[in-house]
Amino acid sequence: MEQKNGKRRGALAQIERIGNKLPHPAMIFLIFAVAIILISELVARSGVSVEYLDASTGEMTTITAVSLLNKEGLRYIFNHATSNFTGFAPLGTVLVAMLGVGVAEWTGLIGSALKKLVMRVPTRFLTMVVVFAGIISNIASDAGYVVVIPLGAIVFAGAGRHPIAGLAAAFAGVSAGYSANLIFGPTDAMLTGITNEALQSVGIPYEMAVTGNWYFLIVSTFLLTIVGALVTEKITEKRLGKYTGAYTPTNEPLTEIETKGLKYAGISLLIFSAVLLALIIPQNAPFRSINPDTGQTTLTEFLNSGLILVIFLLFLIPGYAYGKVTGKIKNSTDLVEGMTESMRTMAAYIVLAFFAAQFISYFAYTKLGNIVAVKGAALLNNIGLKGIPLILLFILLTSFINLFMGSASAKWAIMAPVFVPMLFHVGISPEMTQMAYRIADSSSNVISPLLGYFALIIVFTKRYDEESGIGTLISTMLPYTLFFLISWSVLLVVWYLLGLPLGPGVQIIH
Numbered sequence: 001m002e003q004k005n006g007k008r009r010g011a012l013a014q015i016e017r018i019g020n021k022l023p024h025p026a027m028i029f030l031i032f033a034v035a036i037i038l039i040s041e042l043v044a045r046s047g048v049s050v051e052y053l054d055a056s057t058g059e060m061t062t063i064t065a066v067s068l069l070n071k072e073g074l075r076y077i078f079n080h081a082t083s084n085f086t087g088f089a090p091l092g093t094v095l096v097a098m099l100g101v102g103v104a105e106w107t108g109l110i111g112s113a114l115k116k117l118v119m120r121v122p123t124r125f126l127t128m129v130v131v132f133a134g135i136i137s138n139i140a141s142d143a144g145y146v147v148v149i150p151l152g153a154i155v156f157a158g159a160g161r162h163p164i165a166g167l168a169a170a171f172a173g174v175s176a177g178y179s180a181n182l183i184f185g186p187t188d189a190m191l192t193g194i195t196n197e198a199l200q201s202v203g204i205p206y207e208m209a210v211t212g213n214w215y216f217l218i219v220s221t222f223l224l225t226i227v228g229a230l231v232t233e234k235i236t237e238k239r240l241g242k243y244t245g246a247y248t249p250t251n252e253p254l255t256e257i258e259t260k261g262l263k264y265a266g267i268s269l270l271i272f273s274a275v276l277l278a279l280i281i282p283q284n285a286p287f288r289s290i291n292p293d294t295g296q297t298t299l300t301e302f303l304n305s306g307l308i309l310v311i312f313l314l315f316l317i318p319g320y321a322y323g324k325v326t327g328k329i330k331n332s333t334d335l336v337e338g339m340t341e342s343m344r345t346m347a348a349y350i351v352l353a354f355f356a357a358q359f360i361s362y363f364a365y366t367k368l369g370n371i372v373a374v375k376g377a378a379l380l381n382n383i384g385l386k387g388i389p390l391i392l393l394f395i396l397l398t399s400f401i402n403l404f405m406g407s408a409s410a411k412w413a414i415m416a417p418v419f420v421p422m423l424f425h426v427g428i429s430p431e432m433t434q435m436a437y438r439i440a441d442s443s444s445n446v447i448s449p450l451l452g453y454f455a456l457i458i459v460f461t462k463r464y465d466e467e468s469g470i471g472t473l474i475s476t477m478l479p480y481t482l483f484f485l486i487s488w489s490v491l492l493v494v495w496y497l498l499g500l501p502l503g504p505g506v507q508i509i510h
Contacts, residue, residue: 102342134173
């Protein structure tokens with residue numbers, strides 16, 4: 001990105017300037033919420049409705065636009081304002097995790113650990129390590145958003161690089177690379193279940209396994225790591241230029257007491273990890289629940305819900321050990337002070353989350369996102385393309401719909417009954433169709449305001465640049481969306497042309 005007289009130039013810079021001239025992000029979400037209220041009234045008055053086969057129930061479902069300006073809508077706005085806020089999924093996740101992270105940061109553990117990491121990781125691999133860590137974090141559900149992304153910024157700052165570039169690299173891995181991983185996890189099980197329901201709903205005798213995309217996802221992990229690192233170093237860092245913000249990490253070498261603190265923090269972490277493994281590994285372990293369909297024990301519920309408390313303890317326990325050794329924590333008052341300090345830094349996010357929660361809840365209540373998804377699916381279905389052109393157009397459409405409907409499972413429940421059977425009948429396996437969907441659903445996450453954690457990333461960005469805003473974030477992340485979408489789609493096309501298995505015993509063309 002060319003810079004002249006200290007100012008960035010080019011299309012991305014223009015997007016950033018326009019975006020940052022908008023009101024505060026909290027007010028933008030308020031404006032969006034008001035716009036949804038007005039649009040819902042217009043669409044509802046027009047009698048807009050759609051009908052589709054719901055893969056989760058196997059039944060035809062009619063969706064009609066719901067107004068927020070009638071009696072029921074106004075009651076919803078006022079009666080659910082508090083529950084929309086307190087029920088905003090990222091809010092509890094972020095605050096609980098940050099209580100533990102805050103202690104580790106306040107005592108100095110994170111700074112010392114990252115200083116040691118930066119000294120050991122070769123500079124040329126640092127970016128790839130951050131992106132890779134973001135990608136593989138999705139096995140832990142949403143943990144990457146509250147752990148890996150802020151750490152990415154701190155790692156870059158500690159290495160003398162722009163912290164927002166590190167934040168962007170981690171965000172790209174966590175969110176744009178959400179579907180990729182070296183092992184299959186809860187997302188695979190969730191989407192595969194919907195795919196199989198879509199097949200059964202039209203009487204197709206075919207069942208997809210949870211491992212159906214596994215081989216492709218392994219290769220995707222390394223591809224996206226490389227692409228994310230290249231975008232960060234060749235585009236993002238050049239655009240951002242030299243960091244001149246207020247955040248200044250200490251570059252002094254570790255003292256003897258800090259080294260001793262790291263040693264005891266590491267010991268406490270090993271003990272905690274051993275206890276955790278004992279609670280999850282055995283078949284009858286306490287953290288395993290029984291799947292009513294198979295009768296087998298599974299960690300799905302724990303990975304989706306219980307892991308946040310683990311993250312809290314994962315940072316709290318070593319942070320406490322480090323603080324006791326270094327003298328930062330002398331009593332319980334100091335421990336609570338560390339937690340309190342972290343909550344002070346989250347005040348801006350809490351305000352932003354209130355308005356973001358209302359906007360996202362209004363969008364779901366009015367059914368506008370569902371209508372966009374069904375209309376888009378019908379449009380693509382009527383075009384009549386086949387093979388690679390159809391797959392690529394499907395990826396583009398899904399990426400666009402993702403900007404309006406954030407939930408991966410909700411979108412797939414609408415789109416799977418249309419596209420899985422349609423592509424099956426032209427010779428494309430359900431595994432291929434699902435993988436195309438996952439590519440599109442992941443790549444555009446980082447530029448979608450409907451992403452639940454979008455507001456949090458804006459707050460993280462402002463920590464390093466108070467003048468940044470929604471324009472800064474979108475312009476910074478747009479190259480990741482484009483390059484992830486293109487490179488990932490090219491990989492899928494190559495896979496298709498070579499006829500490689502997407503997973504164990506799976507063929508692209510059935």
